[in-house]
Amino acid sequence: SQLAEENLWALSVHEGESVTVNCSYKTSITALQWYRQKSGEGPAQLILIRSNEREKRNGRLRATLDTSSQSSSLSITATRCEDTAVYFCATDLNQGKLIFGQGTKLSIKP
Amino acid sequence: DAGVTQTPRHEVAEKGQTIILKCEPVSGHNDLFWYRQTKIQGLELLSYFRSKSLMEDGGAFKDRFKAEMLNSSFSTLKIQPTEPKDSAVYLCASSLRLGVYEQYFGPGTRLTVL
Numbered sequence: 559s560q561l562a563e564e565n566l567w568a569l570s571v572h573e574g575e576s577v578t579v580n581c582s583y584k585t586s587i588t589a590l591q592w593y594r595q596k597s598g599e600g601p602a603q604l605i606l607i608r609s610n611e612r613e614k615r616n617g618r619l620r621a622t623l624d625t626s627s628q629s630s631s632l633s634i635t636a637t638r639c640e641d642t643a644v645y646f647c648a649t650d651l652n653q654g655k656l657i658f659g660q661g662t663k664l665s666i667k668p
Numbered sequence: 669d670a671g672v673t674q675t676p677r678h679e680v681a682e683k684g685q686t687i688i689l690k691c692e693p694v695s696g697h698n699d700l701f702w703y704r705q706t707k708i709q710g711l712e713l714l715s716y717f718r719s720k721s722l723m724e725d726g727g728a729f730k731d732r733f734k735a736e737m738l739n740s741s742f743s744t745l746k747i748q749p750t751e752p753k754d755s756a757v758y759l760c761a762s763s764l765r766l767g768v769y770e771q772y773f774g775p776g777t778r779l780t781v782l
Contacts, residue, residue, distance in 0.1 A: 598775070599775055600774050601759075602773065603772075606768060606770060654699060654765065655713060655716050655723075661710060
């Protein structure tokens with residue numbers, strides 16, 4: 559079973575709208591990271607949020623973490639066409655490796 | 669600074685062939701990871717090195733997959749013999765081993781096995 563998983567396979571919004579990708583996980587974590595993977599590229603980290611943090615921002619991105627419900631969300635405001643990508647959450651079990659979810663494919667329509 | 673480099677970017681192999689994928693991590697990084705990515709399975713960890721020592725060898729991938737880290741700046745992933753089900757994108761990533769860290773990924777090698 560997945561130790562980390564995004565809750566939706568795909569999302570589509572129009573440019574300029576806001577969107578939220580959700581993630582749930584199944585074990586105690588040290589931190590949770592959000593990655594974005596554009597077509598033809600490897601994943602790139604967007605935000606790292608530690609288990610003692612509830613919210614983290616990076617420009618138009620905002621990540622939240624709720625350790626009681628073992629869930630996280632990544633919100634993107636004022637979306638742009640270049641935000642089209644697959645978004646992954648990844649949990650850090652303090653074992654030196656990350657466990658990646660299956661990813662949510664986000665499409666931004668002009 | 670140079671990121672993670674992977675070669676080749678694309679590889680086509682016949683069933684039964686041996687292929688070797690290469691990775692150069694970010695200079696100074698201590699941890700190196702090999703992943704396989706498919707649409708169905710997502711990102712699967714194949715191997716994980718810490719300071720050149722093999723920490724995890726991927727369980728189900730052990731029999732035909734072998735990763736090596738010959739020095740701190742070069743790693744290979746050998747698949748022998750290849751099977752059509754090995755068709756996937758193979759990603760290499762590296763990271764610092766200092767508390768909570770991020771992984772820096774290469775662009776991947778797209779392998780097609782005929």
